[in-house]
Amino acid sequence: MKTDVHIxxxxxxxxxxxxxxxxxxRRWSIPFVDVDAVIEERIACSIRDFFAKEGEARFRDVEQEVLAELLAKDKKSVISTGGGAVLRAENRVELxxxxxxxxxxxSPHEIAKRLQRDTQRPLLQVDNPLQxxxxxxxxxxxxxxxxxNFxxxxxxxxxxxxxxxxAMQVELGQHS
Structure with a gap:
């Protein structure tokens, strides 16, 4: 697939x-970028540790910078955003x-089951991850x-x- 915008x-x-x-x-032969992985590379520690030291607001600042940089690139890619990237209006505009x-x-219930043993997502390190x-x-x-869009x-x-x-939604959407 040839794409003229990021996914x-x-x-x-x-x-x-x-x-x-x-x-x-892989399907579209374009790069994949995980925003959280880029952030961890930039801050030189895990997001969990950064959250503990610097707090969520500072993390969201770094996330906003990284997302804006990735979306500004000419070479198109598939971008996996962090779950909270949409919290900032600036990120929603850029996206x-x-x-x-x-x-x-x-479903939050299905996700909670899937992540029962997860220790890396700072927002889910609570007594009741489902809640x-x-x-x-x-x-x-x-x-x-x-x-x-979809x-x-x-x-x-x-x-x-x-x-x-x-893939079907995106491919059909780009041809309509």
């Missing part, structure tokens, strides 16, 4: 953005201006929908099935 994946932590992003990048945005919608996901969903779902529901599907649905 950006948004959704709750653990919804499959990185896994599906890698699949799509809608420079990418086709796909919201990977997944945190439900709370995040209430706040973020309207923002994901605001920026999305919404692809992934609950009950394998990552490959979701990736195939995303």
């Amino acid at each position: 950006a994946l948004v959704g709750l932590p653990g919804c499959g953005k990185s896994t599906i992003g890698r699949y799509l990048a 809608t201006a420079h990418a086709q945005v796909v919201y990977l919608s997944a 945190r996901l439900l709370d995040l969903h209430v706040i973020r779902d309207p923002l994901y929908k605001e920026v999305a 919404v692809v529901a992934g609950s009950g599907l394998s990552a490959t099935q979701v990736a195939q649905r995303v």
Whole structure:
């Protein structure tokens, strides 16, 4: 597939953005970029450690810088955003201006089951990760929908099935 815009994946932590992003990048022979991985490279530590030392607001500053830089690049790519990237209005503007945005919608209950043993996502290191996901969903779902060109529901599907649905939506959308 030849694309003239970036493809950006948004959704709750653990919804499959990185896994599906890698699949799509291979399918379309374009680079895959994980915003969180770029941030960790830039800050020279894990996001979890950075959160603990610097706080969420400082993390969101770095995230905004990295996302803007990636979206400004001429060479198009599949970009897996952090789950909270849509919280800042500036990021939503950049995403809608420079990418086709796909919201990977997944049930907080399903994500909580999938991430039971996860220790790397700072926002989910709480006593009740399911409740945190439900709370995040209430706040973020309207923002994901605001920026999305496509919404692809992934609950009950394998990552490959979701990736195939995303590819179909994007490919059909670029030809219409």
